[in-house]
Amino acid sequence: MGKTDWSAGVAWMRGEIMPIGQAAIPVTDWGLTHSDITYDVVHVWDGKFFRIDDYLERFEESLRKCRLSVPQSRDDMKDVLHAIVARSGFRESYVSVVASRGQPRTAGSRDPRDCENHFYAWCVPFVWVFPQDVMARGVRLYVPDDVHRIASDSVDPTAKNYHWGDFTQGLITAKETGFDNTLLLDVDGLVTEGPGFNVFMVKDGAVRTPCKGVLGGITRKVAMEIAVSHGMQVEETDIPLAEYLEADELFATTTSGGIVAITQVGERVFSNGVIGEATKRMQQTYWDWHDDSKMSEPVRYE
Numbered sequence: 001m002g003k004t005d006w007s008a009g010v011a012w013m014r015g016e017i018m019p020i021g022q023a024a025i026p027v028t029d030w031g032l033t034h035s036d037i038t039y040d041v042v043h044v045w046d047g048k049f050f051r052i053d054d055y056l057e058r059f060e061e062s063l064r065k066c067r068l069s070v071p072q073s074r075d076d077m078k079d080v081l082h083a084i085v086a087r088s089g090f091r092e093s094y095v096s097v098v099a100s101r102g103q104p105r106t107a108g109s110r111d112p113r114d115c116e117n118h119f120y121a122w123c124v125p126f127v128w129v130f131p132q133d134v135m136a137r138g139v140r141l142y143v144p145d146d147v148h149r150i151a152s153d154s155v156d157p158t159a160k161n162y163h164w165g166d167f168t169q170g171l172i173t174a175k176e177t178g179f180d181n182t183l184l185l186d187v188d189g190l191v192t193e194g195p196g197f198n199v200f201m202v203k204d205g206a207v208r209t210p211c212k213g214v215l216g217g218i219t220r221k222v223a224m225e226i227a228v229s230h231g232m233q234v235e236e237t238d239i240p241l242a243e244y245l246e247a248d249e250l251f252a253t254t255t256s257g258g259i260v261a262i263t264q265v266g267e268r269v270f271s272n273g274v275i276g277e278a279t280k281r282m283q284q285t286y287w288d289w290h291d292d293s294k295m296s297e298p299v300r301y302e
């Protein structure tokens with residue numbers, strides 16, 4: 001028998017560890033048929049999980065908000081995550097925990113309470129939301145006027161989810177019109193977030209980020225801590241697009257890339273089209289904090 005190839009990634013499903021290519025959920029799982037699923041993503045950098053308890057705490061809250069229940073405790077989940085990353089050998093990795101509504105115990109049942117909720121996890125090599133060359137010059141965002149972020153009282157954006165219909169439409173138009181990515185407004189014209197990232201503005205040395213209609217990003221939280229540590233005022237508030245476009249600097253935050261400069265929104269160019277100084281300082285601190293043992297947990301590779 002040949003050696004198993006773990007290089008594409010590793011999954012844990014129903015108590016078994018397998019190469020990512022073998023991991024699958026049944027076609028009748030409500031996670032697939034109704035996007036009835038929640039997930040989270042933590043990253044491993046230089047062989048260490050960053051802020052793992054923040055991510056797992058958010059995942060537990062998402063489970064509660066979605067009324068999903070899985071038998072795994074926080075420690076069980078951690079054991080699974082250590083085991084799959086150790087098996088992969090990845091030093092830098094994108095690590096996902098997922099809980100799906102599952103399959104109905106009685107075929108064809110339309111009652112979500114009949115479904116067997118299930119937890120699974122997987123890891124792949126580190127994923128960057130924005131390509132390296134785009135991060136180096138700053139992201140150019142497209143703001144559609146015909147697609148809005150799904151209403152928060154329809155799908156709660158604070159429970160991390162796969163309802164990406166709005167983002168996907170925005171992304172397709174963004175790519176077709178030469179932009180790197182998309183940023184969605186809500187129906188009232190307030191800035192929300194993009195597919196996989198929160199957004200911030202810097203104005204007169206203070207930092208602002210949307211207060212509602214967005215995921216409570218862990219990188220968003222870390223960025224606010226960094227801003228405070230740099231002596232900057234931080235405000236979570238409503239940000240109409242017109243106000244956002246008056247910023248001195250803009251940046252995005254994401255587990256898949258950290259703090260990333262935004263240099264263009266629509267036709268408007270920011271910080272002369274280069275990465276702003278406040279953003280640069282925050283990026284430096286973000287990566288420095290990965291070496292802080294209070295924020296990082298070494299992967300148990302053995």
Ligand code: PLP
Nearest residue numbers: 196197198215217218219254255
């Ligand atoms: N907003 C959305 C919709 C996301 O999917 C994500 C991450 O995937 C974020 C924001 C950023 O959150 P985090 O910093 O926890 O990665």
